[in-house]
Structures are given as C-alpha cells and as structure tokens.
Amino acid sequence: MRLNIALRFDYGLSVPWVTRLPVGDGISAIVGADMVVLRSSVPLKGEDMQTVGDFSVMEGERVCFVLTYGASCDSIRSLRRSQALHRSAVTRNHLAPRGVTRALAKPSKGSR
Numbered sequence: 001m002r003l004n005i006a007l008r009f010d011y012g013l014s015v016p017w018v019t020r021l022p023v024g025d026g027i028s029a030i031v032g033a034d035m036v037v038l039r040s041s042v043p044l045k046g047e048d049m050q051t052v053g054d055f056s057v058m059e060g061e062r063v064c065f066v067l068t069y070g071a072s073c074d075s076i077r078s079l080r081r082s083q084a085l086h087r088s089a090v091t092r093n094h095l096a097p098r099g100v101t102r103a104l105a106k107p108s109k110g111s112r
Contacts, residue, residue, distance in 0.1 A: 001054070001055055001056065001057060001063075002052060002053070002054050002055075003040070003042060003044070003051075003052060003053040003054075003055070003065065004050055004051075004052050005038065005050060005051050005052075006049065006050040006051075007029045007036055007051070009031040009032075009034050010031070014031040014032075015031075015049065016029035016030055016031045016034075016036070017029070017030050017031070018046060018051065020044075021037070021039070024039065025039070025040050025041065025042060025043050025044055026038055026039035026040055026044065027044055027051055030072045031072075032072070033071055033072055033073065034069070034071070034072060035069070035070055035071065035072035036067065036068065036069050037067070037068045037070075038051065038065065038066070038067050038068075039064075039065070039066045039068075040053060040063075040064065040065050040066075041063055041064045041065075042054075042055040042063055042065070
C-alpha cells in the first residue's frame with residue numbers, strides 16, 4: 001500500500017514548509033500561523049512536493065496515521081507584542097511618516 005498526502009493551505013494557494021518530527025516517524029507542515037502534524041507508524045519521505053509512505057499490512061496487523069491541525073505558534077500573543085512595539089516606535093516618531101506629528105501618529109482608543 002502507499003500513503004500519499006499533498007498538504008496545502010489557503011484553499012490550495014500555500015505550500016507548507018515540511019520537516020520531520022524529531023522523535024518517531026512523522027512530519028510537521030507549517031504555513032504562517034497554521035500547522036498540521038502527521039504521525040505515523042510508517043516511515044515517511046518527501047517526494048515531488050508530497051509526503052509518501054510505502055508499507056504492507058498483513059492480516060491482523062494495524063497501521064496508524066494521526067493527522068492533527070493547530071496553531072504553529074501563539075499567534076495572538078505574537079500579534080499583541082508586534083502591535084505594542086509598533087505603537088511604541090510610532091509614539092517616539094521612529095515610524096511616523098514625514099510631517100506627521102506625535103499626536104497624529106498615536107493609535108485611536110478603539111484600535112487597542
């Protein structure tokens with residue numbers, strides 16, 4: 001038998017960065033804040049932008065595949081940290097466009 005999986009995100013527009021898991025047989029595939037982990041009892045390898053695994057199953061044997069989706073990082077915390085750094089820089093006029101005063105560069109109360 002053969003497992004053949006071609007992971008894509010964003011309705012097929014984004015091809016993930018795929019790496020082997022450090023322990024056991026499996027892969028992680030990441031695009032931005034999205035991640036898929038495939039754990040398998042079958043050795044997996046990359047082939048033509050896909051992940052494949054060839055295996056045999058005899059009567060009474062089982063082969064396990066577990067596919068899990070989740071966030072690749074704490075995206076909310078990272079977003080808030082980036083926003084805070086941006087606000088701080090704008091307040092110090094480091095990122096304010098030429099001619100924009102400090103008062104105009106501050107974010108509105110509703111954007112926090």
